[in-house]
Amino acid sequence: MLRLIPFLVLGLSACLKDDLDPSSLTSNPLDPNYDGPALIERVSDTTRIVYSGMVAVDTVVEQVVNVREDLLPAGTDHKLYVTLVNTGEVFDYSSENPPSQDRAYHHVVPGVSYCYDYQLKVQFSLTKAWRYCTTANP
Numbered sequence: 001m002l003r004l005i006p007f008l009v010l011g012l013s014a015c016l017k018d019d020l021d022p023s024s025l026t027s028n029p030l031d032p033n034y035d036g037p038a039l040i041e042r043v044s045d046t047t048r049i050v051y052s053g054m055v056a057v058d059t060v061v062e063q064v065v066n067v068r069e070d071l072l073p074a075g076t077d078h079k080l081y082v083t084l085v086n087t088g089e090v091f092d093y094s095s096e097n098p099p100s101q102d103r104a105y106h107h108v109v110p111g112v113s114y115c116y117d118y119q120l121k122v123q124f125s126l127t128k129a130w131r132y133c134t135t136a137n138p
Contacts, residue, residue, distance in 0.1 A: 029071045030120075034128050040118040041066050045134035047108065060104040061114045061134050078120040085115035085131065092121065110138035 026035045043064045050058040065080075072078070082091040082103055091103050105114040115133040119126045 029068075030073075030076075030122055030125070030127055032126075032128050037068065037071065038130055039068050039071055039120065039127060040130045041068060042132040045132070047110075047134070047137040058106055059108050059110075059136065060106050061108050061136050062104045063116055063132055063134055065118055065132070067120065076122060078122045081119045081121045081126055083117040083119075083129075085117055085133075105136075108136040110136050112136055 026033050028034060029036065029039045043066050045061070045063040047059060047061050049056045050060060067078070067080070080091075080093045082093075083089070084091075084103070084105060086105065103116070108114060113133045113135045115131055117129040117131050119129045121127075
């Protein structure tokens with residue numbers, strides 16, 4: 001039995017791989033250093049006036065985004081994680097019941113840029129953030 005131990009140790013050590021360099025992980029959309037096409041794309045953005053009856057009560061900025069499912073491995077379960085950059089407010093849609101409020105910036109000032117950071121939450125990790133800004137129109 002003792003004669004087999006050196007061969008076992010030698011065999012197992014031959015399977016040792018080089019250390020992983022996290023900075024080289026750039027081709028997987030789930031890695032923080034991903035440098036390929038945008039995983040989350042802005043589809044549209046708008047400034048709209050909110051009315052109560054015939055009275056304008058607020059002006060808001062909103063964005064619509066699309067997650068590029070074709071870039072993800074098949075069957076990847078993900079949730080949208082959004083940060084309103086100007087306010088720091090975070091919307092984490094990882095629960096079954098997303099927050100009741102919308103992701104709009106309320107009480108916006110015409111001419112001011114309002115930015116959103118979009119990430120996907122996959123299990124317990126966040127992907128790289130994509131930032132899109134919209135300037136409030138009068």
